[in-house]
Amino acid sequence: MTPVTSKVCVVGDFAVGKTSVVERFVNNHFSEKYLTTVGVKIDTKEIESAGTGIAHKLVIWDVAGSDRFGDTEFAYLRGASGYIYVADGTRPATLGAVENLREQIAGKYGPAPSVLLVNKRDLTSEWCISDERISGVSGAYDDLYRTSARTGEDVEHALTRLAGLIIDNDFRGA
């Protein structure tokens, strides 16, 4: 049976761990080396949709980090079924960047399923975004996860949760 295919975009400020989150989800791998993404990286992963058993192929667009998008980046997002917003728990400003991007994207393309990942959970001694601050923005997203691409904590949960939201939004609701 042909799988359902969805385009998912991963966005957030630079060096928050977007590529690492995708690498952990797609290949269950993590690299300590930081390598800046230029343009967009595309990966795919097929999963089984929770509950329905539907084969769901996610085409993941890992967009270069930025705190504000221009025409080039918006072109990448066109046709996306859902968004993964990623912030860095050790850099409070990245949560603000995610908020900017979410507002820009919603303004341009309208509402879409989304999850917020506050990443680098493993760096407990450097973690400096309070629970109150995270709770304050979490209402704008369908779900919130404190993740670690290094350990894998909650990465798969977050992406499969988004996949489920997309199925609900694009197919069941349709």
Add this chain to the structure above:
Amino acid sequence: MELPAPVVDYLQSEFLSQTRPFCFLIDDNYRLIESWGRNDWCGLTGLETAVDMREPAPFLVGIDISALQQFEFIETSGRAVVNVHVIPADGQCYIVLLDAHRDHASLQSKQQSVNELRLMHGRLHKLIERQRELISELIETRSELDHHRRDAERISANKSRFIAMMSHEFRTPLASIINYATLAGEEPTSSNDVQKSIETISRSARHLTSMVEAVLDDASLDAGQVRLVEADFEIYSLLDDVAAMMAPLAAEKGLSFATQIDPDVPEVIHADEVRLRQVLINLLGNAVKFTLDGGVRLVATYNDGRLVITVSDSGPGISLEDQERVFQAFERGSRQDATGAGLGLTITLRLVELMRGEVSLDSLPGEGCTVSVHLPVQSAAGDAARSAPVLPTPSNDTIATKALSILVCDDDDDMIALVEHYLHRSGYGLITSSDSSEAIAKTLKYDPDLVLMDCNVPGVGGVVAARVLRERGYAKPIVALTASKLSDEEKAEFTHFFRKPAPMQQLLTEIKRLTH
């Protein structure tokens, strides 16, 4: 104006070789109609007509192929980097892929540097923020500490005032008790029992008074009310006085007591005599109080403007743990059985510090205790001639180099004083007796390192005393110092024989020879 044909041909050739275009045509369902160009570099090989191109080229998912558009730097799962051009044409669409890996690599390298710098800047900013926070915390903590310190000082001053006031309140009735007890004791009709009771009352009241004095001293020092009164005075005189005060107390306990004054110690110094006397009495008093066997030694040296007075004893010593506590008020270390307020060493330390000096303590359990007071004092050399003592100081080569005690038996107080002067200053501990029978008993009890015996003394006499001592096993030197003429047989009872008036230097030299 168009470019010349050769230039156009050249540029076209360059562009094609660098971008290696691959083009394919798809219908409105993304199915492949036809393809052109090289496809080996972008991973899209083996394509068959009618295949859904979203499968081999997933970047097409979600793309609107009815609009002209382009996407820069798409890195595919095959890790090729392409610029994608979407060119609609009559319900179909051309997709053109251009190799962009060179531009991508160049931009990636620059962006990497920029991002790493931004991260470093962010970390630096964080560190600066943290530093600011720490400085704020430090300022706050200091302020709190200052606040606590002021509180503590206020409480301490209040406590000192209270203690001082209470001590004064105690002293007045204590003085009455002592005076009335003295009066009552002088009453001839008092029975023995009453006399004993009165003596107990007097003794207890005097003890209580000395404790109150100590508490008052400590409180005065605590409150900063003690001011030094510095003047020129004779340090030899002070040391002799203190030794004269302490030697009988030591003798009462059967302890030797020695004073050794280094010849370099100036005759006259500029310091607070009263407070220095108090320090020495405290130290010597402690040494005598806690020493049960052996002796106490007072040594004074002077070097480079510093007077060092050392009091050592052969008492039980102080453990390292207790050494940290004994200078604290009301602490006696492990000597909980000792009498007193436990303020002697506290007051000593505070007085010495007030005199800009230091106190050091060297002790091990079971090996005695040595307390040294180091004081910066000025030598008042100009007054030396005026205040030079009548008796000269013993020379260095007669000074004892180890702790030794000598029993001196003589019934002439002046002679005892003279011998005491020289032996003390040569560093020997002294046990004195004015009766030869008593001298026998003290020698057998305390086992001195040498006996210096006058022959015409009360009791059995010096010669018989020497013979008895030998018979009872005393094997150490017995030196006769007498004005009497002795027979050879009598002389044989002694290790050595001196006729009075013996030259003191000669006597000291012989004593050192016999005891070292």
